Amino acid sequence: MHSVEHLRFGEVEGWRLGYGPVGRPLMTVCCYLAGGVLVDTGQSHMGPRLLEALARRPPAAVxxxxxxxxxSGNAARIAARYGVPVWGHALTAGKLAHPFPIQPYQHFVWGAARPTAVTVWAGPLEADGFTLTPIHTPGHSKDHTVYLDKANGRLYAGDLFIGERIKFFRADEDMGAQIASLKRVLQEDFDALFCAHNPRPTKGREALQAKLAFLEELRGQVARLHGQGLSERQIVRRLDPRKDRLVKLITLGNASCSQMIRSTLRTAL
Ligand SMILES: [Fe+2]
Incomplete structure (x- = not known):
């Protein structure tokens, strides 16, 4: 089943896109129109539906x-349909210059992103009277970037937030970098948090603060157990609530609570 939910937060609109080969979509992802700039493009399995939705209000840039x-799933499609630039970090441009490998579960749930030319931003992006300031926030991925609309107190946060208490890390996530990125973004003033999976139209800054507190607490716990002489395996056993077995199985170990604990051990202890 496919689902497209239109989102409206004042002058910001967006779409929550869900794809499920059978039954209800297991996971959804949101993209937002900030003035003429479409922040993120959803999963490629939902490309035709997103283009239908955008026909009413074509973006000036991505x-x-x-x-x-x-x-990035529909960036190539949208750039081709509307002839608009796709902006991103230099590392995003590097990744999207060629097809990049993804796991079987990622093909199944989201679909692969087609390569596309990404223009590397060198400063704020302007479209339709909105100014978006990119801030590089590595941790979730090396190229991760958020876009701040300072004038309106809105943060387009990609996957920086996801939730106050996250349960999994992917293999490429970095706990130390994520904590540093959260601290960097919390130096800014904003209220609306347009997360790609969990929008918080108000009190978004507090939500990010709560996530930072959670990650720092987890890092403290891991450091204490490490200090008591527990091995990585023992710490994983002690802290892993074992609720992630299904996710671990589906993702062939790519995403799990253990990954989150291992990343914590690798950094900043
Ligand atoms: Fe992500």
Missing amino acids: ALTHHHEDH
């Missing part, structure tokens, strides 16, 4: 938060 296939 800005990508990172290369993951549920964010």
